[in-house]
Amino acid sequence: MYELIQVSEQSYYIQSPAKIGLVKLNEQDVCLIDSGNDKDAGKKVKRILDENGWRLTAIYNTHSNADHIGGNRYLQGQTGCKIYAPGIECDFTRHPIWEPSFLYGGYPCKELRHKFLMAQESSAQELTPDSLPEGFEIISLPGHFFDMVGFRTPDNVVYLADCLSSRETLDKYQIGFIYDVASYLKTLEMVKSLQAKIFVPAHAAAAEDVTELVQYNIDKVLEIADKIVDICQEQLCFEAILQKLFTDYGLSMNFEQYVLVGSTVRSYLAWLKDTGRVSAVFEDNMLLWQQV
Numbered sequence: 001m002y003e004l005i006q007v008s009e010q011s012y013y014i015q016s017p018a019k020i021g022l023v024k025l026n027e028q029d030v031c032l033i034d035s036g037n038d039k040d041a042g043k044k045v046k047r048i049l050d051e052n053g054w055r056l057t058a059i060y061n062t063h064s065n066a067d068h069i070g071g072n073r074y075l076q077g078q079t080g081c082k083i084y085a086p087g088i089e090c091d092f093t094r095h096p097i098w099e100p101s102f103l104y105g106g107y108p109c110k111e112l113r114h115k116f117l118m119a120q121e122s123s124a125q126e127l128t129p130d131s132l133p134e135g136f137e138i139i140s141l142p143g144h145f146f147d148m149v150g151f152r153t154p155d156n157v158v159y160l161a162d163c164l165s166s167r168e169t170l171d172k173y174q175i176g177f178i179y180d181v182a183s184y185l186k187t188l189e190m191v192k193s194l195q196a197k198i199f200v201p202a203h204a205a206a207a208e209d210v211t212e213l214v215q216y217n218i219d220k221v222l223e224i225a226d227k228i229v230d231i232c233q234e235q236l237c238f239e240a241i242l243q244k245l246f247t248d249y250g251l252s253m254n255f256e257q258y259v260l261v262g263s264t265v266r267s268y269l270a271w272l273k274d275t276g277r278v279s280a281v282f283e284d285n286m287l288l289w290q291q292v
Helices: 039-052 072-079 087-094 098-104 167-173 181-192 211-231 238-249 255-274
Strands: 004-006 011-014 020-024 029-033 055-060 082-085 137-140 149-152 157-165 198-203 278-283 286-291
Touching (some): 098 255, 157 181, 157 211, 211 255, 238 255
Parallel strands (some): 029 055
Antiparallel strands (some): 020 029, 149 157
């Protein structure tokens, strides 16, 4: 873990729970794509930088989930590097309490205020094309989170952030976190058409061709959607739907899984309602869902 792996002349990634991209800008300067999940990750990245005699100039965050921005504060404090994040992700990076608050739908209890869902705050600026090093390209990847992006480097490596999960992860956990199902499916179809020297997803193996994995992710989204519609043969409240999904897929409920999977299931229900596959009614002061 935290091994530095070179994938092209200028581009590397650091093997970690969420891969960290590293791109050489010249013989001395480098930038990072994300920073890992906590201060300890930041320390390990700093050690790699020091061993190679590199100077960190900037961190480009793909999105604001805690496992991608957790090393920001430490690395910025150690190196004085700039930090950039796209759109609303920039606000979440500056104010990390928003992530568990958004997931829970209110002020999060202490079981949700931990480093896996709430990074330390860091001083971020909004990502724009002008803030990128020469030759870099921003790739919009909405769906998993609000304004998530990926990057194409000058040597044609594409960092895909969290838009893909590995087969093993999907087979084990079944329901991957999604904020906007419609946007996520559009993103996956777009990624199928991309060409690159190599693709580096944060949570799947780096590969020259990700077409089959993209389709596997699409198929899993559609499977979950069909499953939810099938569960809603009778009118059910959200909690009953969530309980049925956890039971049928053999998942274990705790606070973290409740908010991650629960938020995703609410997103599925919104998408299914908007596309006419389920309806929502209020009866006896309770919101009930049923297939159409």
